[in-house]
Amino acid sequence: MKNAIRLILILIPSIIMSTITFSNEKNNSTSKLITSLSINEYKIIAEVADNEKLRTSGLMFRRSIKPNQGMLFIYEYSKFHCMWMKNTQIPLSVAFIDKDHRIINIIKMKPYDETPHCSAHPSKYALEMNSGWFKKNKITPGQKVYGINN
Numbered sequence: 001m002k003n004a005i006r007l008i009l010i011l012i013p014s015i016i017m018s019t020i021t022f023s024n025e026k027n028n029s030t031s032k033l034i035t036s037l038s039i040n041e042y043k044i045i046a047e048v049a050d051n052e053k054l055r056t057s058g059l060m061f062r063r064s065i066k067p068n069q070g071m072l073f074i075y076e077y078s079k080f081h082c083m084w085m086k087n088t089q090i091p092l093s094v095a096f097i098d099k100d101h102r103i104i105n106i107i108k109m110k111p112y113d114e115t116p117h118c119s120a121h122p123s124k125y126a127l128e129m130n131s132g133w134f135k136k137n138k139i140t141p142g143q144k145v146y147g148i149n150n
Helices: 002-027 052-057
Strands: 033-040 042-049 070-077 094-098 103-109 125-131
Touching: 002 042, 042 125, 052 070
Parallel strands: 042 070
Antiparallel strands: 033 042, 070 125, 094 103, 094 125
8 A cells, every 4th residue: 555655656746747848848849830821812831930939939040931931920819019030031021910810011021130020900920921022912901811720
């Protein structure tokens, strides 16, 4: 009986610590989740940044991204979100997107610029693409982004 109690007392903390470690690893995942989006008839392949670690690193240190490739930032809450270009080598445009998946505003961003670029209204998402991609494809505020599953 004493051995069984000892075993339980040893196992319970181990199970609790394993669960905490697994939860933290999941929330700070660096694995690349990819999703398909579309705006008008334009298809986009987007990496998903849905946790703090991925959102913080974003597209830093990349030398290029493909023409219809981007990164979708998913935030927990709708609020005024801002982006910057710290350690980002490529010029980008960002579209801030509301909870209903409509584009709020689009901003061009220069490489290495640490000036905050913010949503004009509370946003739940942001989509970074190559600089000028939205303008080239005649994508404007008010248009809907399809394929966001959050």
